[in-house]
Amino acid sequence: MILFPVKRICRKVQFFYQFMSLSSSSSVVQSLDMSEENNPHFPDYGELRTKMQNLANSGSIGKALQVFHLMRNVSGKPTIYDYNSLINCYLKSKNVSLHDLCGLYFEMKRVELYPNASTFNTFLKGLSLLDESKVALSVTVEMCNYGFTPSFSCLSNLLKKCLDSMELVDALKVFDIMLELNFIPTEPKVILLINSLSRCGMTRKACFVFFKLLEKGEFQSPYVHNPILWSLCKSDQMSCALAFFCSLKKKGLVHNVCSYTALVYGFGKKGLFEEASRCLNIMKADGDCYPNVKTYTTIVKCLCDGGRIKEALRLLGEMEKKGFEPDIVTYNIILRALSHKNMVLEIYELYHTIYEKGLSPDRYTATAFSGLLKRGNIGIAHNLLRDIVLSDSDVDVAVYNVYLHCLFRAREFNESLFMISCMEKDGIKPNNITFNTILKAICEEKTVDKALEFFERVEWPGKRPDVVSFNTILSAACKRGDSIMVQTVLNLMEDEGVKLNVVGFTCLMQYFCNIGNVNDCLKLFEHMICYGPRPSMVTVNTLMVILCKNRELGAAYEVFSSLKSYGLSPDARTYDILIRAAMNERNHFLVTELQRKFTVKE
DNA sequence: ATAGGGTTAG
Structure with missing residues (x-):
């Protein structure tokens, strides 16, 4: 009996284990119908074969298998051809199941039949019908271990199935097998593979696939490499993106508008608009392609995200003038x-x-x-x-x-x-954001207890309430200075394994301020600076308000001056808080100074 | 076939 490949596959496919434990008691395998043996007219091989095929065709796999075993009474039978025919007929029946298919597979091992290529192909055909790409991959690997070569169409089909079910690791394995056999997947499948890998943060794997194919001189279209380029630009890896972009160009590959737009996006996201606009020029000069509405919209979006709305509006006007209708x-x-x-x-x-x-x-x-x-x-x-x-x-x-x-x-x-009833009627499922929105409303309109009640009663669409849900209640409790409720929420978070984030910390700072404990409030801020979570601009603004309220304008201004060292930059609210405080203290010099700084920034 | 858009908490 050939053990090693079977063992390897069993480990991979849990279902096989399940079947093996079943098979010892399974009626399919053991309780053969003995009545035939007592029959004085013992059917010959041809009759048995026909009978087996008819039974398998009608989906009675247990009975078909019994007949298959009866063939043992004929010397040299059953052969692998009988066995292949059995599976083939079974696949033609309407009720093919994974359970029966696996059962047949193990039966082959049990009776020590040596499979041929057609055995594997038949199995793969069945597994493909059942959309069982994981099992199909294991069978494919075993097929290779036996020294048989899966066909191109079989592997291509399996690759597609893996991609459709987003089993990307499996898809990569299929890709490896294909390349090993010198089979090149078709372009649509390659694009789908690279695109899926890039979108799932597996950009390195996508690159691997791409360069492997490039080595073979295949797929030089930008549709193949653009997903990688975009993925790099989206994940702030601009130097990688540029290196990738240039290396392809050097190799003589062509970029299109979409490729250049990726670079524009990457630069714009970082606020590097000069570089972005240089991309537009390069694009025309040596790419012989022109920016389109999507390219310009990308810049508009980046300007908006950077708070540069006036420039965004200007660009919008330019688009209209240039005939790129927004x-x-x-x-x-x-x-x-x-x-x-x-x-x-x-x-x-x-x-x-x-x-x-x-x-x-x-x-x-x-x-x-x-x-x-x-x-x-x-x-x-x-x-x-x-x-x-x-x-x-x-x-x-x-x-x-x-x-x-x-x-x-x-x-x-x-x-x-x-509206909630409309939502139900339209078949639109609420998500965590819906529930958190309702939770907030309850906090505002009713008591925090009521919110907590809703919190525990509602069936959360995700697995559990998320950090926003907890923060919503925490925030309400902090605003009211409700110590017991604050403690309750913190305990709940610990039970659920949800960590306090920057928002939760900021709420707690607000809480200490509300109960008149400025000292603990400052300690909390210091803790954030030393150990995280990193304070955001909202955190700092909260701190400023607290300091100014306590007539510590000097300290607030110090924080303001050291913002850069925290990697933060003041916003309109920061200036507003400080200018108001300076006015209150009649510090006209500071008011003018701050107003000047704010105008320069804007 | 590749590209640009949104919602909840501080």
Whole structure:
């Protein structure tokens, strides 16, 4: 009996183990129907074979196997051909199951039949029908171990199945086997493989695949390498991205607009707009390709994210002039930025333009207004949102979440209940964000106890409440200076293994300030500086407010001056806090100084 | 076939 490959595969496929433990007592294998043996007319081999095939064809695999065993009474039978025929007929029946297929596989081992190539191919055909790519991979490996070569189409098919089920490690193994056999996967599959790997953070593996194929002189189209380039630019690996980009160029490969847009994205994300614009020039000069709406929109988005809304608006105007008509994506990005800056007039103007151009707002337009809610512009946000929610049938959970948030802020509780029922009716499943939004509303409108009650009652869509859920309640407890509740939430977090993050720390600083314990508040901040989590600008602003409240303007200014060393830069709120405090203390010199600094920054 | 967009907590 050939043991080694079987052992290896058993380890890989747990199901096989399950079957092995079953098989000793299984009726399929052991309880042979002995009645035939007592029959004075013993059927000959041909009859047995036909009978076995008919039974297998109709899906009666147990009975077919019994007949198969009866063939042993004929010398030299059954052969592997009988066995292959058995599986083949079984696969033609309507009720093929993995369990039976594995059972057949082990039966082959048990009776020490030596499989041939067709045995494996038949199994693989069945496993492919069952979409069992993991088992199919094990069988493929075993097939190779036996010295048989799987066909190109078989491997190609398996690669596709692995990719469809996002089993990327398996897909890579199939790719390895293919390359070993000198089989080159087709271009669509290569693109899918590289794309999936890149998107899942397996960029190095994607590169490996790409360069392996390049060695063989295959796939020089930018569709193959762009996913890698994008992945590098998105994960802030610009030097790698550039090296990759240039090395391909040196090798004579061609880049297209999408390749250059990736670089523009990477630079823009870091605020390096000069470099980004240099990419645009290089693109025209030696790439012989031209930026398009997506390229410009990428820059618009980066400008918005960097708070440079005026420049973004200027670029928007330039796009229109140059004939790169902005689309709804471009407008949504700008609307979102305007909404975060509370630029209501500009929002209405842009909204009007969108309609004028015959574009229609979509789900992203709706969510773009969430900034208005944060800024307290509830009524305006409500009007804009209602329009879209009522007109657009294509709303999703994010739109509902923003709309719910808006209704809660507007204290429209009846309408919010109605919206929740609409959500159910539309078959849109609430997510953690939905529940956290509701949780916040309960905290604000009712007691923290009520929130905790909801917290424990609700069936969370993810596995558990997340760190935002905990912070929502923690924040409410901290705002009220409710020590017992703060302790309760901290205990709960520990039980659930959820670590305090920068938001939780900031809440606690607020708490110590509220109960008049500025000392512990400062200690908390120091702890963050020394051991993390790294303070954010919100943390620092909170600290500034606390210091200024306690008439420690000097200390606040010191923190302000050392912001750079923490890798932070002050925002509009920082200046506002300090300028107000300086005014209160009638420190006119500081007021002027701060105003000057703020203007230069803007 | 590759590229640009959104929602919750401080």
